[in-house]
Amino acid sequence: MEFVWNEMQTMLKDSARKFCENEFPPSTVKDTISGASAYDPEIWKKMAELGWLGFLFGEQYGGSDGTFLDMMPILEEMGRVMAPSPFFSSIIMGGLILSEGADDRLKELYLKKLCQGELIVTPAVLEEEGSWMPSTFLTKATKMDKNYLLQGRKLFVADAEDADAVLVVAQSGEDENKSSIFVADPKSPNVTLNPLKTISGEKMYEMVFDGVEIPADHLVGEEGKGRDIILNVWPRMVVGLCGKMVGGMEKVLEMTVQYAKERHQFGVPIGTFQVIQHYCVDMLTLLETSRILTYQAADRASGEGPCLKHAAMAKASCSDAFIRIVNISHQVHGAIGFTEEHNLHIYSRHAKAWELMLGSAGDHRQAVAGAVLDE
Amino acid sequence: MDFELTDEQKQFRQEVRSFLQAEMEAGTINTRSNNFFEHNKSFSKKMSEKGWVGMTWPKEFGGQGRSYLDRIILVEECLRVQAPLGAHFLGDRQVGPAIIHAGTKEQQDKYLPLILNADISFCLLFSEPEAGSDLVSARTLAERDGDDYILNGQKVWNSGAHLSDYGWCLAKTDPKAAKKHLGLSEFIIDMKSPGVDVRPTLNLLGEHHFNEVFLDNVRVPKDYLVGEVNRGFVQLMQQMDYERAGLERLMQNFPLYGKLIQFVKDNRRNGIPLSKDPMVRDQIAQLEIDFNAGRLLCYQVAWLLDQGRIPSREAALCKAYCTQFKQRLAETATRIMGPYGVLMPGSPYAPFDGEAPENYLYSRSYTLQGGTVEVLKGIVARRGLQLPTLR
Numbered sequence: 155m156e157f158v159w160n161e162m163q164t165m166l167k168d169s170a171r172k173f174c175e176n177e178f179p180p181s182t183v184k185d186t187i188s189g190a191s192a193y194d195p196e197i198w199k200k201m202a203e204l205g206w207l208g209f210l211f212g213e214q215y216g217g218s219d220g221t222f223l224d225m226m227p228i229l230e231e232m233g234r235v236m237a238p239s240p241f242f243s244s245i246i247m248g249g250l251i252l253s254e255g256a257d258d259r260l261k262e263l264y265l266k267k268l269c270q271g272e273l274i275v276t277p278a279v280l281e282e283e284g285s286w287m288p289s290t291f292l293t294k295a296t297k298m299d300k301n302y303l304l305q306g307r308k309l310f311v312a313d314a315e316d317a318d319a320v321l322v323v324a325q326s327g328e329d330e331n332k333s334s335i336f337v338a339d340p341k342s343p344n345v346t347l348n349p350l351k352t353i354s355g356e357k358m359y360e361m362v363f364d365g366v367e368i369p370a371d372h373l374v375g376e377e378g379k380g381r382d383i384i385l386n387v388w389p390r391m392v393v394g395l396c397g398k399m400v401g402g403m404e405k406v407l408e409m410t411v412q413y414a415k416e417r418h419q420f421g422v423p424i425g426t427f428q429v430i431q432h433y434c435v436d437m438l439t440l441l442e443t444s445r446i447l448t449y450q451a452a453d454r455a456s457g458e459g460p461c462l463k464h465a466a467m468a469k470a471s472c473s474d475a476f477i478r479i480v481n482i483s484h485q486v487h488g489a490i491g492f493t494e495e496h497n498l499h500i501y502s503r504h505a506k507a508w509e510l511m512l513g514s515a516g517d518h519r520q521a522v523a524g525a526v527l528d529e
Numbered sequence: 530m531d532f533e534l535t536d537e538q539k540q541f542r543q544e545v546r547s548f549l550q551a552e553m554e555a556g557t558i559n560t561r562s563n564n565f566f567e568h569n570k571s572f573s574k575k576m577s578e579k580g581w582v583g584m585t586w587p588k589e590f591g592g593q594g595r596s597y598l599d600r601i602i603l604v605e606e607c608l609r610v611q612a613p614l615g616a617h618f619l620g621d622r623q624v625g626p627a628i629i630h631a632g633t634k635e636q637q638d639k640y641l642p643l644i645l646n647a648d649i650s651f652c653l654l655f656s657e658p659e660a661g662s663d664l665v666s667a668r669t670l671a672e673r674d675g676d677d678y679i680l681n682g683q684k685v686w687n688s689g690a691h692l693s694d695y696g697w698c699l700a701k702t703d704p705k706a707a708k709k710h711l712g713l714s715e716f717i718i719d720m721k722s723p724g725v726d727v728r729p730t731l732n733l734l735g736e737h738h739f740n741e742v743f744l745d746n747v748r749v750p751k752d753y754l755v756g757e758v759n760r761g762f763v764q765l766m767q768q769m770d771y772e773r774a775g776l777e778r779l780m781q782n783f784p785l786y787g788k789l790i791q792f793v794k795d796n797r798r799n800g801i802p803l804s805k806d807p808m809v810r811d812q813i814a815q816l817e818i819d820f821n822a823g824r825l826l827c828y829q830v831a832w833l834l835d836q837g838r839i840p841s842r843e844a845a846l847c848k849a850y851c852t853q854f855k856q857r858l859a860e861t862a863t864r865i866m867g868p869y870g871v872l873m874p875g876s877p878y879a880p881f882d883g884e885a886p887e888n889y890l891y892s893r894s895y896t897l898q899g900g901t902v903e904v905l906k907g908i909v910a911r912r913g914l915q916l917p918t919l920r
Contacts, residue, residue, distance in 0.1 A: 155598060156531040157829045163530070223530060411914050426919050431910035432903070438914065439850050443822035450825060453532045467818045516811060519818070523810035526790065526817050 157446075159227060167227035171234070173204065178237040180497045186238035187355030187503065193240060193316045202271025207245055211253050215261055216269035221456040222390055226397045226449070233401030236500050238355065240274050243312035246394040247387075248275035251321050255335060255375040255383035264319060264337065275319040278308035278338075278361055279384065286388070286513070287381060291333050293363065295324040302326065302373070304338060304366040314340055314347055314359040322363065323380045333380035337372040338363065354507035389465035390455050392512050396448040396465075399472040399508050403441045403479050406501045410434060410483045417488075424486070433482045440475035447471045466513075466521035473515035476505040532825075534602070541599060545606040548579065553610060560610045562782035562888045566738075567613035568692045573647035576614070582621045583645045590629050590637060591645050597831035601776055605824075608780035615689060619651045620644035622775065624697050627715070627768045631756030640717070652690040654698035654718065654742055655765075657683060662904045664699070665709045665762055669744060671700035671716060671754075678702075678716065678754065680724075680747040690727050690740040696720055698744075703759050714761035717753045724748070734890055767839075773899070774830040774844035779823045779851035781895065782858060782888050786816065788881045789862040798867065812861050820858075823851040842913030849905040852895040859885065859892040 159167060177197050185191035201207055209225055211217030225246075232241060245268070252265055252275065267273035281292050293306025304324060314320065317340050326334040340347070340361070348360040375383055411434055414425030424430050451468040454461035480502040484491045491498040509515070534542070552558050557572055576582055585600050586592020607614055625644045628636055643649045660666040669682025680700055690696065696718040706712025718725065724747040729737045756764045793803035793813065803809050826847040833840040862885040863870035871886055872879035896902045910916045 155534060155828060155832055157832050159530060226530075411916065415915075415917060422919060423917050425910075425916040428903075428907070431914075431916050432906045434914055434916060435846070435849075435906040435909045438909065439846055442826065442846060443819075443850065446825040446829065447818070447822050449530050450532045450821075453530060467821055470814070470818055471822065519811050519814035520807065522814035522817050526813055527794065527804045527810060 163224055163227050166224065167231060169204070170228045170231035173200070174231045174235045174237055178232075178235040178239075180235075180500060183236050183238055183355075183500050184494075184497075187500070189355070191238070193238075193313070193357075197239065198274070199271045201239075201241065202269070206241070207249075207271055208269030210245065211249060211265055211269055212261075215253075215265040217265075222393070223449075223452045223456040225394070226452045229394055229397035230401035230404070233398030234405045236354075236402060236504050240276065240313040240316055242394065242398070243276040244268065244274045244317070247277045247312075247391050248319075248321055250387045250390055251277055251335065251383060252374065254386050255379070256337075257375070259371070260337065260374065267318075273319065274313060274317045275321060275337075276311060276313050276317045277321040277323070278311040278314070279323045280310045281306070281308060284309070287384065290330050291323055291325040291380075293322065293324040295322075295326040295334060295336055295368065297326070297370075298367075300370055302336060302368040302370065304336060304363040304368055306363055308361040308363070309358075310350070311359045311361045313357050314361050315349070315357065320361070321374065323384065327378055329378065332378040334377045335374035335380045335383055336368045337374060338366055338368055342366050352507060354503040356504075356507060389451070389461045392465040392469045392518075393448060393451045393455050393461075395508060395512050396444070396468045396472045397452065399476050399505075400441070400445050400448050402501055402504055402508075403437075403444065403472075403476050406479050406483050406498070407434070407437045407441055409498065410437060410486050413487055430486060433486055437479050437482050440479050444468070444471045444475040463522055463525035466518040466525075469513060470515040470518035470522060473509040473518070477509050480505040534598075538598060538602060542602045542606060545581075545603050549606060549610055549612055552612065558610050558612050560784050562611070562785050562884055563891060564611035564613060565608055565777065565781065566615040566618065566689065568615040568650060568689065569613035570616045570647065570650075572613050573616040576617065577645060577647040582617050582647055583625055583641070586625060586629060586641075586645075590625075590641050592625075597834040598828070601828060601831040604776050605780070608776055608783055611784055615692070616650045617644070617647040619653065619689075619697070620647075620649065623653075623768060623772045624651045624695075624717075626771055627697075627764065628755060630767070631715075631760075631764050633752065635752060636717075636755060649694040650689070650692065651695050651697055652687050652693035652720070654684040654687055654690070654696040656686045658685055662901055664765075665713070667699050667701060667713060669698070669700040670704065671702050671714060671749070673702075673751070674748075676751050678749045678751060680716070680718070680744045680749055682744050684742040684744070685730070685739075687727075687740045687742050688738055690720065690742050691729065691737070693720055696725075696742065699761055699765060702754075702761075706759065710762040711759055714758050715755045715764055716749055717755060718744075718747065718749055722747050722749070732891070733893065734887065769900070770839050770841045770844055771834065773905075774827055774840070774847040774851070776824070776827045778848045778899075779820070779827060779854060782855050782892065785862050785881075785884055785888050786820065786858055788884060789813070789816075789858075789865065792862075792866060792880055803865065809865055812865060816854075816858055816861055819854045823847070823854050826850060842909055845900075845905040845908040846913065848900065849902045849909070852898075853902060855895045856892045859889040863889045 208217030209220040213219050295302040295304050320338045320340045322336050322338045323333050344364045344366045346362040350358045352358050414430050417424050447468040451464040454464045490496050580593050583592040584595045588594040657667050671678040671680050698716045698718050702714040703712035724745040726743040727740050730739050730741050796803050830840045830844050830847050869880050874883035
């Protein structure tokens, strides 16, 4: 056992902190929330140069075959500043789906460009029901002569406007319960995008596919294996998000403790009051329990064994903890935290968005219960 | 970051498990919440023969010089089945290390072998009627008289004092000290000394675990004072960092968890097995998550100790979290059991002979013993978060 980052992970963390603080100051994040700022391809290029985009992927595609655990320091730092970036949708979701599910030819086509920073790829999974794994997808891919014809409506598609490729999960074949993943071109004339307005400013879209032709060789993996591919990648997506949440929680705690030391009322720093002290310790406890479950899950997800339960424990913990942490932080900050000028709302917005993204605490507790009670 | 145990550690866990399995088959172990504190000298002797008493102590003091991670594996397996550790637990965890740290050569030579061989047991004589969380206000007086000290005062909440050979006592040696925490010393007291009067204090279940101990002109040789005179409180706080965050803070009622899972698998309500009720599943999952987090925090503290670091903030946070988990476990277990959650030991129909409601009552003490949650949070706030204090 070892409860610290190793030398390499520490170096990654340090350089990620510098990069994120430079590239994503609070003003930029707020501009994204208000819609005044858009995706910056220059930053994407810089991330490619740092090796972040290819970090998890095979060397033959220009990646560096890094472990998922080694990726955690980077995700944590992106969460600390709430970096507005397609990194998560494109690398942790889209990239992992391609790398785990696609054949060499598709990887050659897409993963290489992804590693080089020349491509953004995002998954389109959720539909009106709002589930990652519904029993049946309403979006259908119908086999024509050489192609598939894609028909349906996807919701909550992240960064779709900036994406060069979309990984669409659709029902295909005879079996209603079987789904497949297709690489679709979001710029196709038969695709309509409608932006959704999200609490965190993260860019999400409704995406309508009205008879979009997909070449048969743009099927990811085998037909009918869509659910398996998503399930395979699921724990890593979940733990990756937990990593960002840990970073965000850490930052909120630091802001709050700092404020409690500086803010004077009744002639003394409010941090001298037991109520405030205990609030801060509650925040630290929420952070440290979520952190240790997250690191454990990341360690698991880097190995060969099953890690679904560990990922679910981490996300259930992070989802609840982040909300409680921002709740306490607002209470300690008082009125100043309620202003647009203050940075706290960046975090309360993301805490809510990420509480609900990739499964709520309740969803993940059901998964944990499955491991405890049904096995 | 690495959460895997080494092959040697896994093997050690297996060794402990086999030993305990044999003891269970022999009927030595009653797997019920809170039983780990039971005094069973012959069991403690067996642990001692295995080298499992004082296993983290340095070899030069007769210990095994093994890691805190090894010890936490041992303790985890023992707590899982609530093996009776009471006869050696405090000597092993607390008194021995304190003597190694602060004691004289003579004290080390005298007491350490006795603790290692599980020949003697200790109780703690810290709290007083007017000195609970505010331990530094202890009034018990130790006055020098030739080569002895004469102790007078009253101690309370002394677990197992009626079963112990020796007491580990905090007493005032300098009543005029400008700072109260610099006027106290630590003593070893032979509980059979004239003037030591141990009287039971029944807990809210009517059980006799703790006592009040009256010290009436108890004569203690001066070489029973451990460490430096008037440094007792400072020494004690240092020892606390070592003892605070053992797995016993998390797993004192661990058997109840297994029994609760058994209960929801075996019982039906409203036409479905309880284990299929989403509300029940949600609550069980929350326990599972909280238990795992607490367990990892304990392992982290053990690891920090192995790195030679003093985990004062981590241990205090860990203990506060873990003791609250134990309490929630008892609450959740009774709640899920529904009407059966009120049936006490001896009652017809009581699941697991009433362990859940019994433990619900007992669990009041979990968040108080060895430093209340509030005291611990204060420590974390000041030492961990560097929040200011008015004092």
